[in-house]
Amino acid sequence: MTTTSQLLPISQIAQHYQIHDDYLIPHGKYVAKIDLSIIKANQNNEQGKLVLVTAITPTPLGEGKTVNTIGLSEGLNYIGKKAIACIRQPSLGPVFGVKGGAAGGGQAEVLPMETLNLHLTGDIHAITAAHDLASAAIDSRLYHEERLGDEFTAKTGLARLNFDKERIIWKRVIDHNDRALRHVTVGVGGGVNGIERRDGFEITAASELMAILALANDLQDMRKRIGNIILAYNTDGNVITAEDLEVAGAMTVLLKEAINPNLMQTIENTPVLIHAGPFANIAHGNSSVLADRIALPLADYVITEAGFGSDMGMEKFFNIKYRQSGIAPSCVVLVATVRSLKSNSGKFNIKPGQPIPKEITESNVELLEIGAANLAWHIQNAKSYGMPVIVAINRFPHDSEEELAFLQQYALAHGAFACELSEVFIKGGKGAEKLAQHVVKACEMESKVILPYQDDDKLIVKIEKLSQKYGASKVNLAEQALKDIQNIENLHLDHLPLCVAKTPMSISADPALKNVPTNFEIDISHLAISAGAGFIRVYAGNIMTMPGLGTNPAYRQIDIDENGNIVGLS
Amino acid sequence: MTTTSQLLPISQIAQHYQIHDDYLIPHGKYVAKIDLSIIKANQNNEQGKLVLVTAITPTPLGEGKTVNTIGLSEGLNYIGKKAIACIRQPSLGPVFGVKGGAAGGGQAEVLPMETLNLHLTGDIHAITAAHDLASAAIDSRLYHEERLGDEFTAKTGLARLNFDKERIIWKRVIDHNDRALRHVTVGVGGGVNGIERRDGFEITAASELMAILALANDLQDMRKRIGNIILAYNTDGNVITAEDLEVAGAMTVLLKEAINPNLMQTIENTPVLIHAGPFANIAHGNSSVLADRIALPLADYVITEAGFGSDMGMEKFFNIKYRQSGIAPSCVVLVATVRSLKSNSGKFNIKPGQPIPKEITESNVELLEIGAANLAWHIQNAKSYGMPVIVAINRFPHDSEEELAFLQQYALAHGAFACELSEVFIKGGKGAEKLAQHVVKACEMESKVILPYQDDDKLIVKIEKLSQKYGASKVNLAEQALKDIQNIENLHLDHLPLCVAKTPMSISADPALKNVPTNFEIDISHLAISAGAGFIRVYAGNIMTMPGLGTNPAYRQIDIDENGNIVGLS
Structure with a gap:
């Protein structure tokens, strides 16, 4: 207490x-x-x-x-x-x-x-609500376009967005450690219950909206960034943004406080x-x-x-x-x-909770x-x-x-x-x-920020410069990473800064390499775009964006006492 | 505005x-x-x-x-x-x-x-958080008990709960109209990502916690009611409550404001x-x-x-x-x-939005x-x-x-x-x-409440008395309803009042019967227990607990204007 x-x-x-x-x-x-x-x-x-x-x-x-x-x-x-x-x-x-x-x-x-x-x-709850509104909007649009087929535009007055079901990159979020939600199938059974497809939940802190909230300069800037969020690709391979889905305004309204x-x-x-x-x-x-x-x-x-x-x-x-x-x-x-x-x-090899x-x-x-x-x-x-x-x-x-x-x-x-x-x-x-x-x-003291790379450096140059800072001797780009770089360049988003998604437990990208690793290589599996937040995620290792609960979760100890005070929270 | x-x-x-x-x-x-x-x-x-x-x-x-x-x-x-x-x-x-x-x-x-x-x-968000904490706790416990098998108790110091995977009645909730979440599969792929099983989301207003919030007499009463919530049945057919899962305290703490x-x-x-x-x-x-x-x-x-x-x-x-x-x-x-x-x-036959x-x-x-x-x-x-x-x-x-x-x-x-x-x-x-x-x-004026049934009336009597009030000539109980009544009596919960889940669009249970229907029958498909809220749900028809978005959802019009004011909300 x-x-x-x-x-x-x-x-x-x-x-x-x-x-x-x-x-x-x-x-x-x-x-x-x-x-x-x-x-x-x-x-x-x-x-x-x-x-x-x-x-x-x-x-x-x-x-x-x-x-x-x-x-x-x-x-x-x-x-x-x-x-x-x-x-x-x-x-x-x-x-x-x-x-x-x-x-x-x-x-x-x-x-x-x-x-x-x-x-x-309630800020995090507001982010969850805004994020998941976009998810509901995606699945609803997918459903109505598929249900109405060629008549969609005639019946609704809206242009088709033609989501590529396999390339919906906007997952759902929830603010809990819930491993069972990492990989889910939604729309099970189809019919009026939507279109069946694979999806997943991340913890709310991992939402691009969280990064946008942290980077926005004012409300109008936040509105614009939310509009720029890439939710999915269409069947022609073009991006579908929150603006395209006409949900960016409502998402912003949910984040106004x-x-x-x-x-x-x-x-x-x-x-x-x-x-x-x-x-x-x-x-x-x-x-x-x-x-x-x-x-x-x-x-x-x-x-x-x-x-x-x-x-x-x-x-x-x-x-x-x-x-x-x-x-x-x-x-x-x-x-x-x-x-x-x-x-x-x-x-x-120290582990949490062990002597x-x-x-x-x-x-x-x-x-x-x-x-x-x-x-x-x-x-x-x-x-x-x-x-x-x-x-x-x-x-x-x-x-x-x-x-x-x-x-x-x-x-x-x-x-x-x-x-x-x-x-x-x-x-x-x-x-x-x-x-x-x-x-x-x-x-x-006089000080002036020195940045390790320039906005107009090629993506690969940016990646190499940061990797050198970690002490890496070499960067290996997987085939998917090369494709992603090409896609980002095609979208003219390669001026954005990098956001390297790697383990924090080592200066390198390998958690087993302790202290000051040298002479190691960095493997980049893929890249992803946070167009609203304004950075390119560069994946050097698996990043867990939905934690799980352990066998002795903290909630077991949390309660109210006989006076109504909270106990067990620390 | x-x-x-x-x-x-x-x-x-x-x-x-x-x-x-x-x-x-x-x-x-x-x-x-x-x-x-x-x-x-x-x-x-x-x-x-x-x-x-x-x-x-x-x-x-x-x-x-x-x-x-x-x-x-x-x-x-x-x-x-x-x-x-x-x-x-x-x-x-x-x-x-x-x-x-x-x-x-x-x-x-x-x-x-x-x-x-x-x-x-933020009250509704708090309910969503408290509700879904129990869901995460259920799936986590299910996972750890299955993962550790016979060693679960030895390794954790906890008694096994032995969830019957097919009888987990506590669904997840979210405060959106999201049809694709009505039926989902969670834990897809298994392994560290949980146990694969069918689940579904309801809108938060449908959470038993919402009814508890509305009926609680004080904080301690709410704590007790939350503990009484039946989350699932175990493999022996006995109830598993939020108290059994040791999550009721934390759920209450989330609802303290x-x-x-x-x-x-x-x-x-x-x-x-x-x-x-x-x-x-x-x-x-x-x-x-x-x-x-x-x-x-x-x-x-x-x-x-x-x-x-x-x-x-x-x-x-x-x-x-x-x-x-x-x-x-x-x-x-x-x-x-x-x-x-x-x-x-x-x-x-008037429909919303039509002339x-x-x-x-x-x-x-x-x-x-x-x-x-x-x-x-x-x-x-x-x-x-x-x-x-x-x-x-x-x-x-x-x-x-x-x-x-x-x-x-x-x-x-x-x-x-x-x-x-x-x-x-x-x-x-x-x-x-x-x-x-x-x-x-x-x-x-002097007035005194007259109740149509007594607490100690048999469940079937309660159902018949309410049905008579609607004007029904007969009540038909499906086999499942009879089983549910038996179960509720076995649990000594038959003293609870009824909560009839039927269409609001007719005094009867059939939305097609307008004005003052007479000479109709009521079909009860099944019953369910809200042990924390303190009532027995009696289902007379399908009740939608997760709405969907239409082709012209309200969010399309909602935005902020150039002065940062909300527009399109009414």
């Missing part, structure tokens, strides 16, 4: 940050949406500095990236700056599945965490904007452009978090989000832990040094985008002074602008005092 | 009705949830009178029941009484499908209608509580007990609407909602129109007299429950004075307490001035 005793009414938080009541759309006492019109109102104000939080290669031990994003924003407030954190909204799937919530924790938590972890203000970012607060009353939650593999893995645009004129520092390691969410921040928004960070904060680096050494080997919990500088190569890689990777990099060591009780001292020295020796301990889980903003001071200094 | 210029901030509406800010959970400026704790706070206050609005047998012409429910509440305020309307929340399916919204209209409309017709505060009713206002600033939207065939078709309980101590009159005609929603109000809540209405208002009664004559025959639009007392028999039946039906009945003639421009005079005389001659014209669409509350005065008088 949340401790709300420290919380201030959200209107008071807003007032502190010059968000006038006129822009606040309250949802209960502690949450409000912020109307987008505030962006125009503040457009001539001085803009704060954007700080991008990323991490080393993730491990099952957890690095604490969200905790540190929230804690750093508290830390900046602690040293007298105005800061706002911008994070993604968690999906219900994991909440009821494996891990519980995504609100941070300890003294660096967003509250009330039940609100954050459950429906919040969802486009307004959600304001909450941390346990220390630092404002947090929560908005959108795209994955960092099949999408770009960052919270919304609109949240950043609202926050920047209101704060000295806006702290935002990118999904997975710097090879994933951070890369996509620069190549997708920054390309589209033009909003550059002033520095990158790279979160690491002693234990995770030891785990990244590749000497262990952690002693070598990892006991002081072991030699082991740490091996895994620290992963840290060095991520420092260099972030620096290659033109950013000063501050390493935040998320301190755990077991970490020895010797290990911590080694790591600080190591990070500086490998190019970090600064390296500092973070103790925000225990101490809140005070635990990030020094880290915040380094961030302030880094943001005073 | 909604005219919000007449609207007051919802906190002001609340204040007028002694709803203290402490109980208000604002959702934007014009909507608030009301915390259930207000019920306890007001439990010793004087209770207002409950007025139940029903209608003649519905026709494709529309009778205006919602408009008159809202208009009557305005009318009572107009004559100086305090009134609150309680209505159901519309589903997204029809909004994007055939008919647009369900907010009333003209001067008797709930505003902002976009908010009402779209997500409102949805249980609070939603406060909005009419165009004349009369408060309206919108809460739950169960169908009136496979469920009981009335808004929530909790909304009534909140409203009754705050107003002199609470106007609530029951689905379809008096044989459907009104019957279920008494036999299901009243039996469970103990809250009785003081009178029944029966809405009719001249045109609908002519249509009910059975002389025409209306001249005989119906031109003055024709003879024709009206034939169809008025339907009105007489519904008057007598409502009276048989012990209620004074006021007929509200929803006046249309074409209605002749002669017709209206005939109808008023006819209604009184056939047992109505009063019969009055209603012009609320054009005139708002003023258009229901006299109607409201009759309602006040009727509510001063």
Whole structure:
């Protein structure tokens, strides 16, 4: 159960940050949406500095990236700056599945965490509804065109769309971990119950609409992007968009409230904007452009978090989000832990929920040094985008002074602008005092984003340039990938940036290759178009877009107690 | 686009009705949830009178029941009484499908209608999420038990549930008209993608959770009801409940906000509580007990609407909602129109969207007299429950004075307490001035609910008694129905009231039998148990629980304009 005793009414938080009541759309006492019109109102104000939080290669031990994003924003407030954190909204799937919530924790938590972890203000539900409206529209049109045959146009006044039943690429979505929905047959039995065909469900966070919500510049831009979504191909091989199906307007209407970012607060009353939650593999893995645009004129520092390691969410921040928004960070904060680096050494095969080997919990500088190569890689990777990099060591009780001292020295020796301990889980903003001071200094530096490829590079060149950044020696394109490239070029969509869908568990595309893989090849199986979001998905490995529930799912523990309070949610 | 210029901030509406800010959970400026704790706070206050609005047998012409429910509440305020309307929340399916919204209209409309017709505060989405969590849990458990075989218990510490794959009765839901989802195969391909089996989706309003939300007495009662839901049978033929699957707590947590009713206002600033939207065939078709309980101590009159005609929603109000809540209405208002009664004559085969025959639009007392028999039946039906009945003639421009005079005389001659014209669409509350005065008088009468059957009547007796009320000469039970009755008796659930799932388009169970059918038989195909909601569904005909989209779906017209306002929604 949340401790709300420290919380201030959200209107008071807003007032502190010059968000006038006129822009606040309250949802209960502690949450409000912020109307987008505030962006125009503040457009001539001085803009704060954007700080991008990323991490080393993730491990099952957890690095604490969200905790540190929230804690750093508290830390900046602690040293007298105005800061706002911008994070993604968690999906219900994991909440009821494996891990519980995504609100941070300890003294660096967003509250009330039940609100954050459950429906919040319904944005994800709105995406599910808008997405599945298009699915219903597709199957309905398919049915009526097939039912009425040559008379379709005469009877309806509509032109035939002639869906190619085998090339309907718009799947359905639902916000649950539901493995049985990965592959389904719809329209079973035919007749008035539709046309039988193979389909599947993905979790809502995987919807292209989620990426669009995160990338849209305003409502009209969202409308246009939704119209551009490619739903399917027709029997002549041409695309059928949401505009063609005349469903883009209704989809936008369903997202009209969802486009307004959600304001909450941390346990220390630092404002947090929560908005959108795209994955960092099949999408770009960052919270919304609109949240950043609202926050920047209101704060000295806006702290935002990118999904997975710097090879994933951070890369996509620069190549997708920054390309589209033009909003550059002033520095990158790279979160690491002693234990995770030891785990990244590749000497262990750690699985979630299993006991952690002693070598990892006991002081072991030699082991740490091996895994620290992963840290060095991520420092260099972030620096290659033109950013000063501050390493935040998320301190755990077991970490020895010797290990911590080694790591600080190591990070500086490998190019970090600064390296500092973070103790925000225990101490809140005070635990990030020094880290915040380094961030302030880094943001005073001149920095300019360096992008690894140009919009007009050939697709294959873009793929090769990114693969080189991972350290790959060679890229192998499957036949399907070559066909897809040809198709994308024919559609004149090859100017779009890439969104590499690969494992986050390795810098390479092979989860078995730990630490800093070298001399490996990358296999691209196929490409896909997110024409509304504005990127090309490049598949280097199988990406799971619909998780399953395990044998001991989290929902078993979640209930209300005799006072009606929620228990078992964390 | 909604005219919000007449609207007051919802906190002001609340204040007028002694709803203290402490109980208000604002959702934007014009909507608030009301915390259930207000019920306890007001439990010793004087209770207002409950007025139940029903209608003649519905026709494709529309009778205006919602408009008159809202208009009557305005009318009572107009004559100086305090009134609150309680209505159901519309589903997204029809909004994007055939008919647009369900907010009333003209001067008797709930505003902002976009908010009402779209997500409102997310209650329906919460039901979808809670319902489908149970579905994911079922398929996951099925998968893990089959995958681990005899080792399941040893490996998980859980007892096997042994789902009978062919008797999983908990379908999935989605809040769209999506015919292709009526019959689906899930788990296609098997392996890690689940166990392949036949399943189907219903529209969310058909979820048992929707009926539970509408019938629950408080949060703990909802928790208990959810635990009682029968999800499936096991291979030994015993029930598997949501409690058995350990998912009832999490489902309740997902509905923790949805249980609070939603406060909005009419165009004349009369408060309206919108809460739950169960169908009136496979469920009981009335808004929530909790909304009534909140409203009754705050107003002199609470106007609530029951689905379809008096044989459907009104019957279920008494036999299901009243039996469970103990809250009785003081009178029944029966809405009719001249045109609908002519249509009910059975002389025409009118379909939605097709031209209306001249005989119906031109003055024709003879024709009206034939169809008025339907009105007489519904008057007598409502009276048989012990209620004074006021007929509200929803006046249309074409209605002749002669017709209206005939109808008023006819209604009184056939047992109505009063019969009055209603012009609320054009005139708002003023258009229901006299109607409201009759309602006040009727509510001063002594009335006592008469129920047609007793809880401990045998199921077959209950079925026969209700069938006699429809006018049936005989009930035919299919073999499956007999088996189902046996099963329900074995489960000791035969004390529950019936929920007859039949067509609303006839007083009989055959939509072709118009006006007042006599000498007909009723065929019961099967029965089903809503153990959480607390009723037994008795199927007399095929009931569509997943609508489809037509060739000209409403979504085609819905969009945002250049100013970002919603267009095409009505």
